Each structure stands twice: as structure tokens, then as C-alpha cells.
Amino acid sequence: MHATDTLAEADRLMTLCNSCRYCEGLCAVFPAMEMRRDFLDGDLNYLANLCHSCGACYHDCQFSPPHEFNMNVPKVLAQARAESYAAYAWPRPLAPMFERNGLKIAIAAALSVAVFIAGFVAWSDPAVLFAAQSGAGSFYRLMPHNTMALIFGLGFLYAMVAIGMGIRLFWKDIGEPAATLVEPPSIWQAMKDASTLRYLDGGGVGCMNDGERPTDTRRVYHHFTFYGFLLCFAATSVATLYHYLLGRIAPYPWYDLPVLLGTLGGVGLLIGPVGLLMAKSKRDPAVVDEKRTGMDVAFLAMLFMTSLTGLGLLVLRETPAMGVLLALHLGVVFALFITMPYGKFVHGIYRFLALVRYAKEKRMLEMGA
Numbered sequence: 482m483h484a485t486d487t488l489a490e491a492d493r494l495m496t497l498c499n500s501c502r503y504c505e506g507l508c509a510v511f512p513a514m515e516m517r518r519d520f521l522d523g524d525l526n527y528l529a530n531l532c533h534s535c536g537a538c539y540h541d542c543q544f545s546p547p548h549e550f551n552m553n554v555p556k557v558l559a560q561a562r563a564e565s566y567a568a569y570a571w572p573r574p575l576a577p578m579f580e581r582n583g584l585k586i587a588i589a590a591a592l593s594v595a596v597f598i599a600g601f602v603a604w605s606d607p608a609v610l611f612a613a614q615s616g617a618g619s620f621y622r623l624m625p626h627n628t629m630a631l632i633f634g635l636g637f638l639y640a641m642v643a644i645g646m647g648i649r650l651f652w653k654d655i656g657e658p659a660a661t662l663v664e665p666p667s668i669w670q671a672m673k674d675a676s677t678l679r680y681l682d683g684g685g686v687g688c689m690n691d692g693e694r695p696t697d698t699r700r701v702y703h704h705f706t707f708y709g710f711l712l713c714f715a716a717t718s719v720a721t722l723y724h725y726l727l728g729r730i731a732p733y734p735w736y737d738l739p740v741l742l743g744t745l746g747g748v749g750l751l752i753g754p755v756g757l758l759m760a761k762s763k764r765d766p767a768v769v770d771e772k773r774t775g776m777d778v779a780f781l782a783m784l785f786m787t788s789l790t791g792l793g794l795l796v797l798r799e800t801p802a803m804g805v806l807l808a809l810h811l812g813v814v815f816a817l818f819i820t821m822p823y824g825k826f827v828h829g830i831y832r833f834l835a836l837v838r839y840a841k842e843k844r845m846l847e848m849g850a
């Protein structure tokens with residue numbers, strides 16, 4: 482007995498695949514499946530999160546529709562994966578956010594915070610909101626640095642706690658001991674596999690995004706998005722160190738490290754999400770989990786808007802538009818933080834953890850343990 486119909490269907494598919502094994506060279510899912518005879522809910526959630534949705538096993542399968550076996554591994558694992566995100570959500574009452582149209586929620590949250598910040602500044606001194614500012618500390622004439630750090634620190638901390646609770650539930654569900662999380666060889670292997678998106682290549686030919694013609698488009702745009710996000714995170718971290726360790730106050734000149742990292746990351750976050758949205762629009766409908774399209778679009782749109790408002794702020798920071806743009810950018814960043822545990826962002830966390838477990842299992846198998 483399984484907790485959901487999706488997991489029952491995933492069990493049927495994995496049991497059939499385990500007899501066939503034709504796809505074992507395509508990705509990590511099939512070798513991980515072959516290490517098992519029975520599939521508990523936790524095993525299926527693990528396999529679902531290990532799947533990168535390249536689509537190859539649908540197009541390679543001789544039992545895909547219209548065959549009566551109706552094999553559709555990418556779609557069923559995508560459904561199981563999305564349902565697992567909701568199952569691990571913390572706190573529990575917020576789990577339905579995965580089902581709703583996340584874009585509307587994220588935009589509403591971003592605008593609310595932006596309007597709050599702009600209203601707060603306009604109420605205390607309207608001239609500051611619409612006057613051109615320049616020099617060190619110009620951002621903090623709108624909102625003191627400590628207030629900004631407190632609001633965003635709390636938002637970020639909340640997201641980290643919620644994601645941490647999700648990780649705990651996932652790890653418990655798949656039945657893996659906590660010690661695996663501190664095994665350097667497994668972590669290192671998972672980092673290599675995740676950073677290159679090794680299993681998005683359909684066994685070496687490319688991702689079958691829009692039919693049977695393999696392409697690397699999704700992987701390329703995913704890299705723009707992922708590394709763009711990391712560079713923006715690095716820019717914020719360096720700026721924080723500048724502020725607290727060196728006493729250097731933002732904004733910084735264009736050639737300074739936080740601006741260079743942020744600009745490069747921002748460009749990545751413009752190109753990547755647009756490319757991924759275009760790839761999504763062309764995706765073969767046969768393997769798509771339509772119910773979760775809103776969740777995916779919301780996350781990509783929020784990343785794009787974070788970058789757009791950030792780069793807009795960089796270009797116009799010495800003009801009268803700075804106040805409104807800063808409020809908008811902070812609103813989008815805050816909304817991104819608080820919606821992160823309830824949207825597509827978590828796919829990176831659970832997939833990485835699944836890769837850690839797979840690296841360990843593979844190593845054990847090779848050692849004959």
C-alpha cells in the first residue's frame with residue numbers, strides 16, 4: 482500500500498523497469514532502482530528526486546503509450562517529486578502553497594513589501610524617496626542599514642529553517658542515516674554531478690525536451706540560472722563582509738567586487754530564466770506534469786525580476802528613480818526569500834541530497850558492501 486495513487490503508479494513503473502532494465506545507462510534513477518526489489522514510499526520519493534526529467538526514458542521505451550503498459554516514467558516521477566515537496570513542507574499548513582499559483586502569491590508579496598517600504602519612507606520624509614542620492618550610504622537614507630539587515634536577515638533565516646526542516650523530513654522518509662550527510666566522498670561526488678547536471682544528458686545525447694531530438698538547451702540555461710544565482714549570492718556576501726569587516730558602505734563603484742559579481746550574476750539570471758521558460762513552452766506535453774507549471778514559472782519569474790530590478794537599480798542609482806527602484810528590488814528579494822521553501826527552489830536541495838545518497842550507494846556497491 483502506498484500513501485498516494487502517484488506513488489502506487491511509480492511502484493508499478495519501477496517494478497516493470499526492474500524486469501526490463503533497457504534504460505539502465507540513461508541516468509542514475511535506473512541503477513538506483515536496480516539496487517532494490519521492493520519500493521517503499523521513501524524509495525520512490527528518492528528515485529523521483531533523483532530524476533532530472535530529461536525525457537529520454539519515455540522516448541526510448543517500447544512500452545510508452547499507446548502501448549497498454551502505458552509507461553511514462555518522466556511524468557510520473559515528476560508528479561511524485563512535486564507531491565514530495567508538499568509532503569516535506571514546513572510548517573505543514575503552508576504545504577498547499579505548492580498547489581496554488583505561486584506567481585500571484587510571489588508578486589503580491591513583492592509589491593506589498595515594496596509599497597510598505599516606499600510608504601514608510603514617504604511618510605517619514607517624502608523628499609528622500611524621490612530625490613537623487615549619491616555617495617556612500619545613499620541607499621541607507623531610505624532605510625537605515627540595521628533595519629534593512631534585520632528585515633532581510635529574518636526573512637532569510639525563516640527560509641533556511643523551513644528548508645532545513647524539509648531536509649530533515651526528506652532524509653527520514655528515504656531512510657538514510659544522518660552520517661551520510663557528512664561523508665566527504667559522497668558530498669564531493671554529488672557536487673560534481675549537480676554542478677554539471679550530469680544526469681540531464683539523456684545518457685550522453687542530450688535532453689529530450691521538445692520531442693525525440695536531443696538538445697543541451699535546458700542544461701545551458703539551467704547553468705546560466707544556477708551560476709547567476711550563486712554569483713548574486715557571492716556579491717551579497719562580499720558586500721556584507723565589506724560593511725562589517727572593512728567598514729566600507731554601499732553603494733560601491735562599478736569596478737568593485739560586489740558590483741562585478743552582482744552584474745555578472747544578474748546577467749545570468751536574465752538569460753537563464755528566459756531560456757528555461759522558452760524551453761518549457763516547447764516541452765513535449767506527454768512528459769509534463771501540467772499541475773506544477775505555475776510553480777516552475779513563479780520561481781523563474783521571481784529570479785528574473787530580482788535581477789531586472791537589481792540591474793535597474795545599478796544603472797539608475799544616482800537618479801530620482803533610485804528610491805522607488807530600491808523599494809521594488811527589496812520587495813522582490815524579500816518575496817523570493819519567503820517563498821523559496823514553497824516553490825521550485827527546493828528541487829535543487831532534494832535533488833542534491835538524492836545525489837548524495839546515490840553516490841554513497843554506488844560506492845558501496847563498487848566496494849562489494
Ligand code: SF4
Nearest residue numbers: 498501502503504542
Ligand atoms: S522505461 Fe521502458 S524501456 Fe526503459 S527500463 Fe522502463 S520499461 Fe524498460
Ligand code: SF4
Nearest residue numbers: 508532533535536538
Ligand atoms: S533522468 Fe531522464 S532517463 Fe532518468 S528517469 Fe528521469 S526522465 Fe528518465
